[in-house]
Amino acid sequence: MARVLISGITGQDGSFLAESHLESGDEVHGLVRQSSLLQRTRLDAVPALVNARALSRLKLHYADLSDTSSLVSVLRNVRPDLVYHLAGQSHVKISFDLPEYTADSTGLGTLRLLESMRHVVPDCRFFLAATSEIFGEAKESPQNERTPMNPINPYAAAKVYALNLVRIYRSAYGLFACAGILFNHESPRRGENYVTRKIARGVASIARGRQTELHLGTLTPKRDWSYSPDVVEGMRLVVSAAKADDYVLASGVSHSVGEFCEAAFRIVGLDYRKHVVLDPNYVRPVDITETLGDASKARSELGWAPKTGFDELVRIMVDAELAELDARGDAA
Numbered sequence: 001m002a003r004v005l006i007s008g009i010t011g012q013d014g015s016f017l018a019e020s021h022l023e024s025g026d027e028v029h030g031l032v033r034q035s036s037l038l039q040r041t042r043l044d045a046v047p048a049l050v051n052a053r054a055l056s057r058l059k060l061h062y063a064d065l066s067d068t069s070s071l072v073s074v075l076r077n078v079r080p081d082l083v084y085h086l087a088g089q090s091h092v093k094i095s096f097d098l099p100e101y102t103a104d105s106t107g108l109g110t111l112r113l114l115e116s117m118r119h120v121v122p123d124c125r126f127f128l129a130a131t132s133e134i135f136g137e138a139k140e141s142p143q144n145e146r147t148p149m150n151p152i153n154p155y156a157a158a159k160v161y162a163l164n165l166v167r168i169y170r171s172a173y174g175l176f177a178c179a180g181i182l183f184n185h186e187s188p189r190r191g192e193n194y195v196t197r198k199i200a201r202g203v204a205s206i207a208r209g210r211q212t213e214l215h216l217g218t219l220t221p222k223r224d225w226s227y228s229p230d231v232v233e234g235m236r237l238v239v240s241a242a243k244a245d246d247y248v249l250a251s252g253v254s255h256s257v258g259e260f261c262e263a264a265f266r267i268v269g270l271d272y273r274k275h276v277v278l279d280p281n282y283v284r285p286v287d288i289t290e291t292l293g294d295a296s297k298a299r300s301e302l303g304w305a306p307k308t309g310f311d312e313l314v315r316i317m318v319d320a321e322l323a324e325l326d327a328r329g330d331a332a
């Protein structure tokens with residue numbers, strides 16, 4: 001039984017990762033930050049899939065990425081074998097509004113956690129959720145582990161810093177520090193202000209007669225979208241590899257935001273062109289035209305490949321929103 005510590009356990013990936021390790025019989029510890037409400041909706045989904053005995057192996061600890069002493073204290077108490085570092089401000093557009101907070105939580109937060117680990121649990125394995133955003137408007141397609149970093153927003157710049165720290169702590173101190181260079185991955189647990197969840201919610205709401213329009217910034221950018229549980233499976237393989245290294249986790253297929261809309265509206269028999277309204281409020285100062293990942297290193301060295309294709313992902317997300325609306329029984 002491994003002792004696993006997850007920062008960002010209340011997020012999309014953190015909740016799937018917690019579930020996956022609980023199902024493997026591990027002891028799972030999560031860092032949670034202070035908030036005025038105790039509702040943690042993604043974690044509430046966990047009990048549906050694991051039994052009560054497994055839930056007794058889930059423990060939450062208050063800590064904050066801005067408070068080094070809280071991180072040291074949790075590491076001392078838990079003495080984890082594995083740390084997954086998923087927490088931080090990770091919305092690209094919001095990083096233009098909160099550049100300093102993004103640098104502090106996503107960039108310096110990683111430094112604080114690595115430095116605390118180096119002193120308290122130097123033999124513990126560390127996984128960073130890095131991002132395809134580090135490549136910016138990439139000079140080559142598809143992007144792999146050797147593609148030059150060229151960040152174009154504050155979030156990406158903070159993740160470049162975090163990824164460089166992982167490489168430094170690996171080479172300078174011999175820490176087992178590794179990273180997944182994660183391309184977009186989605187699920188019904190995705191944050192509501194990311195485009196796929198926003199579209200899925202909009203489609204369900206329009207299909208049930210609760211609204212008529214869906215406001216989006218642009219339809220042209222293309223993203224390499226995967227299903228979050230597939231990527232979480234990849235994270236587990238990266239952190240349990242024989243050697244600490246960095247791996248791209250991506251589907252290798254790219255679709256535009258417009259194609260996501262088309263597929264999602266088609267599921268409920270509607271034409272997206274009649275409902276999508278372009279709204280400048282959601283346009284970014286700069287945006288990446290296309291991301292496309294080459295996960296061949298993860299495939300050949302770790303045996304990882306995503307199982308869920310684009311059409312299935314869209315269906316999973318739309319069906320979940322329809323089911324939630326119908327369960328609430330408040331369709332107009």
Ligand code: NAP
Pocket residue numbers: 007008009010011012013014032033035063064065066085086087088089090105129130131132182183184185186190191
């Ligand atoms: P998410 O759903 O937005 O979850 C973010 C988590 O970080 C939440 O648990 C949140 O806690 C926590 N958090 C945020 N700021 C914090 C702070 N200052 N101190 C402590 N905790 C904080 O993100 P996700 O989609 O699961 O992504 C997980 C990680 O993968 C992130 O690091 C993200 O940058 C990276 N990533 C994601 C994708 C993707 O497509 N999903 C792609 C590439 C990389 P609260 O619940 O309290 O808000």
Ligand code: F7E
Pocket residue numbers: 090091092093130131132133182183184185193194195196198215216217218219221222223257282284287288
């Ligand atoms: O945008 C466009 C938007 O916010 C996708 C994060 O997990 O993946 C994610 O970052 C695309 C962009 O994700 C709206 O301009 C159009 O081109 O869902 P998103 P993202 O910015 O790609 C990377 C890999 C991460 O690491 C990040 O943490 O969709 N778009 N209209 C819109 N996006 C949003 N959110 N809202 C719109 O109305």
